[in-house]
Structures are given as C-alpha cells and as structure tokens.
Amino acid sequence: MHKAEPLRVADRITAEALVAGVLGNMAALESLLAEEADHVRAGRLREGIAVSEPKAALAAAYMQGLEVAKANAVALKRFHPEGVERLRAAHRRFTAAVEANQTVLASARTVSEGLIKSLAEEIGRAQMPSGYGKQAPAPSPYGRGVRSGPLILSRNL
Numbered sequence: 001m002h003k004a005e006p007l008r009v010a011d012r013i014t015a016e017a018l019v020a021g022v023l024g025n026m027a028a029l030e031s032l033l034a035e036e037a038d039h040v041r042a043g044r045l046r047e048g049i050a051v052s053e054p055k056a057a058l059a060a061a062y063m064q065g066l067e068v069a070k071a072n073a074v075a076l077k078r079f080h081p082e083g084v085e086r087l088r089a090a091h092r093r094f095t096a097a098v099e100a101n102q103t104v105l106a107s108a109r110t111v112s113e114g115l116i117k118s119l120a121e122e123i124g125r126a127q128m129p130s131g132y133g134k135q136a137p138a139p140s141p142y143g144r145g146v147r148s149g150p151l152i153l154s155r156n157l
Helices: 012-041 045-050 052-071 073-079 081-127
Strands: none
Touching: 012 045, 012 052, 012 073, 012 081, 045 052, 052 073, 073 081
C-alpha cells in the first residue's frame, strides 16, 4: 500500500480548484453547523445528533483541504492571490460560526447535566425513607440486599 502523492499547485487552474474545494467544504460544514445548532436550540436533540456523521466527514475533508492549502501557500499566493484573500475572509466567518455552534452545544450540555443531576438527587432522596432513627436507603424491590446503583451520566453527546 503506497501513500498518495500530495497535491502540488503548479498553475492557476489547480490553485482555483483547490480554493474552490476548500471554500465549498467550508460552506457545507458551516451550513451543517447552523442546522445542528438550530435543532439543539429547539430541543430536537435526535435530529441534532443525526448531523454528526456528515459533519465529521465534512470536517475531515475541510481539514485535509486546509493542509493542502498550507503546503501550497506560496504557489496559491503566486497563482491565485485573490483566492487566498477569499479563503482568509471565509475562514474568519467560519471561525465565528464554529464558536457560535460550540456555545449552543456547551449550553445544551450544561442544561442536560443540570437536569440529570437534579433527577439523580431526587431519586436519591426518594430512596431515603423519612422516620425515626438512623436514615438508611429503602430496601430494593428487586431482591434482598440489592439496591439500585447511582444514575450514570454520559458526556459523549
């Protein structure tokens, strides 16, 4: 198995194609990020999560395009300087879109964690009977000596 030769920009046509490819991936990824944020803001988490697979593929293609552009920075500047400026401007807008998306996802994660922690505390309080004497968890209805374990929170969302 041999490694593919990296793209080398040697003329204006190749430079334009590289810039167009990176800009296209960036625009598609920005659109997916906005869609994901809209779903999460509206509480449609399942739809928001469904975007993650195409988002990962587009992000990989975008990062690969950026690496090729960086490797060919001198040639891009020589053959297509206006394309380099378009890439810079688009990258600034894209960075802002990524930050907005990350803010929405962090807010949703914080709210979700707060809800789960509140639920776990309520479950814990419900297992402690009130009465006289030493406080002890209520016996489990599922068998002798077996109690429900703690509520587990997954941070992989």
